[in-house]
Amino acid sequence: MSQVQKAMGDIYRLTDEIVTLAESIPEEELRWKPADDAWSVMEVLCHVEEITPYWLREIQAVVQAPGSEWGRNHLHEGRLAAVAKADQRSLSDIREGILDTKKEVERILGSMTEEDLAIESPSKNPRWGTKPMSFVVDHLLVEHLDTHLGQIKRIREQYSALKEKR
Numbered sequence: 690m691s692q693v694q695k696a697m698g699d700i701y702r703l704t705d706e707i708v709t710l711a712e713s714i715p716e717e718e719l720r721w722k723p724a725d726d727a728w729s730v731m732e733v734l735c736h737v738e739e740i741t742p743y744w745l746r747e748i749q750a751v752v753q754a755p756g757s758e759w760g761r762n763h764l765h766e767g768r769l770a771a772v773a774k775a776d777q778r779s780l781s782d783i784r785e786g787i788l789d790t791k792k793e794v795e796r797i798l799g800s801m802t803e804e805d806l807a808i809e810s811p812s813k814n815p816r817w818g819t820k821p822m823s824f825v826v827d828h829l830l831v832e833h834l835d836t837h838l839g840q841i842k843r844i845r846e847q848y849s850a851l852k853e854k855r
Contacts, residue, residue: 737787756811
């Protein structure tokens, strides 16, 4: 199995796990925030819907123009806007959007070669420096989705613990 195929399988699996977990969460719990400065499950889901297409487009841009800068920081407008709109979104809408990202994975990542993923370019974020596109796939797509799956599970645990205290 190629690196591209493995990454695609991991992204599909994590996307499906996130959606399946979200579908089991009652509306009140979806929108509950564990702290003022923490995200609700719904906000995490809106971010998940936004990150996959964002990082795929960044990889695609570097493959088309090797050496061009890629990336963003936590204050990126698109990232913040996606999360800010969480209260206006329904779970069914977000679910559909997240599942639709799999088509982007197929279209963009599915067209990549191992050589494409070996292309190195500098990040706009000095934290990352110059990295191959395989780093973006592994860290900013696959690991990122896995981290948010874990975050959703932690929020659920916090919600349950709070409900048990009452």
